[in-house]
Structures are given as structure tokens and as C-alpha cells.
Amino acid sequence: MRLILIGPPGSGKGTQAKLLSENLRLFHFATGDVLREAIEKDTSEGRKAKPFMTAGQLVPDAIVNEIVAAQFRGSDKPRDFVLDGYPRTIAQAIALDHVLAEQSLGLDAVVFLNGDDEEIVRRLGNRWTCPNTMCNAVYHALFKPAKVAGKCDLCQTPLYQRDDDKPATIRKRLQVFHECHDAILRHYRDQNLLIEVCGSGDIEAIHAKLVNTLRV
Numbered sequence: 555m556r557l558i559l560i561g562p563p564g565s566g567k568g569t570q571a572k573l574l575s576e577n578l579r580l581f582h583f584a585t586g587d588v589l590r591e592a593i594e595k596d597t598s599e600g601r602k603a604k605p606f607m608t609a610g611q612l613v614p615d616a617i618v619n620e621i622v623a624a625q626f627r628g629s630d631k632p633r634d635f636v637l638d639g640y641p642r643t644i645a646q647a648i649a650l651d652h653v654l655a656e657q658s659l660g661l662d663a664v665v666f667l668n669g670d671d672e673e674i675v676r677r678l679g680n681r682w683t684c685p686n687t688m689c690n691a692v693y694h695a696l697f698k699p700a701k702v703a704g705k706c707d708l709c710q711t712p713l714y715q716r717d718d719d720k721p722a723t724i725r726k727r728l729q730v731f732h733e734c735h736d737a738i739l740r741h742y743r744d745q746n747l748l749i750e751v752c753g754s755g756d757i758e759a760i761h762a763k764l765v766n767t768l769r770v
């Protein structure tokens with residue numbers, strides 16, 4: 555199955571994409587994770603992306619499109635995948651259409667995980683991430699706390715709060731999302747691929763709803 559998950563920052567799309575990838579055996583391709591790893595490794599892409607990410611802005615299309623195209627053109631290109639955090643602009647959606655067509659990979663669905671902005675600000679303020687790039691587990695102080703406060707359950711690395719999870723940055727990211735997402739949703743609605751799912755509530759219940767909606 556080939557999926558795109560679209561949702562405002564904090565709609566839970568990362569968590570849901572991870573669950574879908576584990577349960578449906580899909581390659582989880584999150585551009586945010588790839589970019590954070592590039593920054594950590596101090597690659598040229600990472601150095602270019604960093605100022606945009608810390609300011610809560612989108613990284614320029616050319617950089618992100620190149621990362622995605624390289625993945626799909628590489629020797630370990632995925633056949634079944636869930637794309638998380640990409641595309642985020644109409645230019646990215648068009649670039650992705652071309653790359654997938656070139657690789658003869660059709661999409662099965664584009665899921666829009668909808669959410670309320672105020673709930674999102676509250677949710678993200680409680681989000682803690684494992685900085686270990688081999689792990690990248692995400693916790694939530696209220697909904698999914700680590701067993702030992704401040705430490706990753708999986709690898710025991712001390713958790714941290716991402717710069718782009720700070721309230722002012724969250725509001726900026728939500729504004730950016732709303733400016734771009736209408737055109738993207740229209741793009742996929744026109745292709746009869748769009749499915750809308752409410753992202754409020756319990757993580758497992760939303761996952762069950764997604765699997766049921768995708769009828770797998």
C-alpha cells in the first residue's frame with residue numbers, strides 16, 4: 555500500500571504514520587526526520603535546512619524534493635510506503651507526482667488527519683522526543699508518558715523538547731500549514747485519493763479508524 559499522511563503539525567500524523575508502517579509493513583518516510591538527521595550529521599543539506607527549521611518555516615522545495623527524489627530513485631527505493639510530512643506545498647505535490655509516475659508507483663490514498671489549532675498547541679507543548687536518530691521515539695507527557703520521566707523507554711536516551719515544538723514556533727507552523735494545505739488537498743481530491751479523518755482523541759482509536767477507513 556502507498557499512502558500519504560497530511561495533517562497540521564501536532565495532528566498526530568507522525569505517530570499514526572509510525573503505527574501504520576509497523577502494522578501494514580510500510581516504509582515510513584518522514585522528511586522532518588531526514589532533515590533533523592542531516593542537521594545532526596552536519597551535511598550540506600542539513601546546514602541549508604537548519605535556519606528554516608528553527609524559525610518554524612518550510613525548508614525550500616528544491617532541497618526537500620531532491621531528498622525525496624533521491625530516495626525513490628535509489629537502489630533501496632520503497633514499493634510500499636507511508637509518506638509523513640511530504641508534500642507540504644503544491645510544488646512538492648507536483649514534483650512527487652512526477653517521481654512516482656517515473657517509477658510506476660501509483661498512490662492508494664492520501665489521508666488528511668484534521669485537527670483543532672488550540673488543541674494542537676496544547677498537545678505539542680507536552681511532546682518530548684528521543685534525540686537518538688536510530689530511535690526517534692515520540693512521547694507525550696499526558697497521553698503517552700515515558701515509563702521513567704525524561705528517559706526513552708526504548709533506548710534510555712534523555713528526552714528533549716524540539717525547538718520547533720515551542721508555542722510561538724507552533725503558531726507560526728500552523729499558519730504556514732493553513733496557507734499551503736488547501737491547494738494540496740484540492741490536488742488530491744481532484745485525483746479521487748483524499749480521505750479525511752478526525753485526528754482528535756486516543757492514539758489507538760485513531761489508528762483503528764484509519765485502518766478501517768483504508769479497509770486493510
Ligand code: AMP
Nearest residue numbers: 585586606607611612613618639640642
Ligand atoms: P515535521 O517533523 O514533519 O513536523 O517537520 C519539522 C520541520 O522540518 C518543519 O517545520 C519544516 O521546517 C521541515 N520540513 C519537514 N518536511 C518538510 C517539507 N516537506 N517541506 C518543507 N519543510 C519540511
